[in-house]
Amino acid sequence: MRISRVIFICCFLLPMLGACTRDEIEDNSYPLSEYDGTGVLFRLKAESFDDTGSATRTVDLTAPFDTLCAYILKEGQIDIDREVKFPDPATIMVEGLETGTYNLLVLAVKGNYEADGARIHKIEKSSSPWLSFPENTSAKPLKAQYYYTNHKFSVINGKIKIEEIRIPQAVGMVSFDVQYKSDYVRKSVHDCQFIPSEDSRSYSALHADGSHSGQRSIASFSLSEQKQFLFFPTVKDGFSGQVVVNTINHRKESVGTEYDAKITLDAAKHSTVHVQAVHPEDNVGTNLADELTSLNYYTILTDEEPASVYANANQRSFRIAEPLQINMEKDSLHMRFYSPVGIKEVTVMAKSPTMDEYVEFVYIADIPAFADIKTSIKVLKKGVYRTESGKVQQFSAEEMKPASLSFKIACKDPYWTKISRIKAKWYIKFVLNGGDPVTGVPNKNWRGIRPVHCREAVALYLNIGYMCTLENFQKRVLTFQGVLLDNNKKAIDTSKIISRLENLSGFDIGLVHTGNGVAGLGGGRTWGVYQKSFLYHYENSGGCCTTIFHELGHCLGYSHNSTMTYGQWASGCADVFYKNNIKDFPVNSHTILKSRSNPNIY
Incomplete structure (x- = not known):
């Protein structure tokens, strides 16, 4: 602690004392343990702002000030010979005062006053400027807090005296x-x-x-x-x-x-x-989604998610053509997105049975990958909505009753444009088949699938679903007429293969254990492949795409007697097209999920 020899100023942070004459500053701290009871002690309390116009509330701050300045005023004049000491940052001590009436002038600052462009001046009379700001600059909101008081006190026969000073805000x-x-x-x-x-x-x-x-x-x-x-x-x-x-x-x-x-x-x-x-859009009925926070948003299928959740179809399952699930829950709209890629600028369109068109119901600027979001919904008594065709119409709260609404998505995000083309009916869920994902102990030909594999399964089936909508894929499959044979070695009508694939009910996706020489298992709803197929389907490394489409051949009802398993469907037709066109697919690179470097793979 430092103070001028002319009872000028005490500053707890010397570098902030920009306006002082530094060669006049000396250490003037004074431990209370050495106080002999011959002076006056002032305990400082900083006052808060008066909110009510009545009594000002006070807050006792132990060390409220970064800069503290004090002068003694005697008979209206600055007593330049009176020494002021500062036993601690909330106490001022003055010694040697004779009987009489005095004023203690205190200027205190919390924060860096130099950041506000302020100057603290040495004063020689009470009318002198003590704190000033440059008049040639505009006043911006202050960063520091400033306090000032002119405290009147009396000394009688030099007796011990302790006073509390409440220092009001100077701003x-x-x-x-x-x-x-x-x-x-x-x-x-x-x-x-x-x-x-x-x-x-x-x-x-x-x-x-x-x-x-x-x-x-x-x-x-x-x-x-x-x-x-x-x-x-x-x-x-x-x-x-x-x-x-x-x-x-x-x-x-x-x-x-x-x-x-x-x-x-x-x-x-x-x-x-x-x-x-008052705003011209006060009656707009469209809801803007809440800002995403930990209270209304989390990520599904994370590595930390337990199997009791991700392998429970009631909690984790979806239809490939509806990866963004939407439903109302009381006064909230619940959205869950099965996708490794996020989408932006999404409008949830809503329609009740009495309405002719869908209207803009909720807008959300960003839906991250694998997001689970709940956003609050308010329905106005009479709200104005824009319809799908661009009309502006008013609907009552009864017409927009959330329980009666059906929903669809309007979004121009390029990624959404691709996956919204998917027509397949597949219902997808994840199964353990007795394997233990925690210990890694397999059950016969199955290992316990983990979230890292589930995320890749979502990417894979979004890609396959999208591939089925491509005209070039349909053309390629047609070129295999007479080559693709059924279980009886009869030619399959290749014009129907893609529609049959899209109309499958779905897949119970598992992870195959290779310890018994098996790379994949499929048939009915069962579909599973070994880990490499999940991780390397983007390049068909080591024929892993062949395994994927081999098992899809089984799901289509074909045995090893056909060419839809061992044969050209999985080795030359679908696998080759998948590899050669991956750059155009929705999830087009292994760098999106980065599963190959994930520590949770087997």
């Missing part, structure tokens, strides 16, 4: 309370700021006697991230201007609205600017 606080009529508008706010009028002024200097002088203009500032601000006191009605709210709705349309604001900011007072926003 004012302004809060902005902007209320919106609808959640849609509130969530559409892109930017909110305060634009002061030209005559908005704050004082630029605080004098030792507590008076103010000088003026400087107030700068514009943003209300987007912060709602409470500190300013030096303003001249009467010196804080006026407009609260400007700019919104961008889910169709990227911008709207700006302005609201007048006018207050006076006094030291130690907390003033609030209240704004009731």
Whole structure:
């Protein structure tokens, strides 16, 4: 702790003492253990802002100040010969005072006043400026907190005296309370700021006697991230201007609205600017999804997810043509996405039995890969919605009753455009078949499938489902007419193979154990391959795609007597097309899931 020999200033953080004459600063800390009871001790308490206009609340802060300045005033004059000591950051001690009445002037700062451009001056009389800000710069919200008091006290016969000093704030606080009529508008706010009028002024200097002088203009500032601000006191009605709210709705349309604001900011007072926003989109019924947080969003099929969840069809299963599952749960919309790739700018369209068209019900900017999301829903009594054909219509809450709504997705994300083409009816779930995924102990030809394999299975079947919609794949399959033979060695009608594949009911996907010389198992709903096929299907490394389509041949009802298992279907037709066109598929690279380097593979 350092202080001037002329009873000037104590600063707990010397580098912050930019306006002081540094060669006059010396250590003036004083341990209370050496106090002999011949002086006056002042215990400091920092006051909070007056919110009510009544008594100011106080908060006892043990070490509230980074900078602490003190002077003794005797008969209206600065007593330059009186030494002030600081036993601790919340205590001031003055010794050797004769009987009489005095004033203790205290200026305290919490934070770095230099970051505000402030200067603390040496004073020789009570009318001198003590704290000042440059008048040639606009006043921005203050980073530091400033406190000031002129405390009157008496000394009688030099007796021991301990006084508590409550130090009021030397600045004012302004809060902005902007209320919106609808959640849609509130969530559409892109930017909110305060634009002061030209005559908005704050004082630029605080004098030792507590008076103010000088003026400087107030700068514009943003209300987007912060709602409470500190300013030096303003001249009467010196804080006026407009609260400007700019919104961008889910169709990227911008709207700006302005609201007048006018207050006076006094030291130690907390003033609030209240704004009731009126917006042309207050009656829009479309919901904007909540921001994703740990409270409403998590990732499914993570490596930490237990088998009791991912191998439970009631909790983890989906239809390949509907990888984004949507349903209402009370006042929330629940979305679960079976996809290794996320999508952006998604509109959930809704339609009730009484409506002719789907309308824009919920918009969500981002649905991450394998996301499970719940977002709150509000249905207006009379909401305005945009229909699928672009009409703007009003519907009542009864017509938009969530329990009666059916849903579909509108999204122009290139990835979604691809997977939304899938027509296959496959219902997919994951099965252990007796294998233990924790210990890795197999059950006959099955190992316990793990989440790393489940994620790859989702990628694989999205790719195969998409492949089935491609005209070039259909053409390639047709070229194998007469080559692809059934169990009786009769030619298969290749024009029907893809539709038959798409119309399979689905697959119970498992992981095959290779210890018994088996690489894959399939038939009916059962489909499983060895680990390499899950990891390397992107390149058909070592013929792993051959195994994939071999087992799909079994699911189509073909035995090893056909050429749909051992033969050209799995070795030359489907596997080759998959490998050669992987770059155009929805999940087109092993780098998306990075499963090959996952520590949970066998």
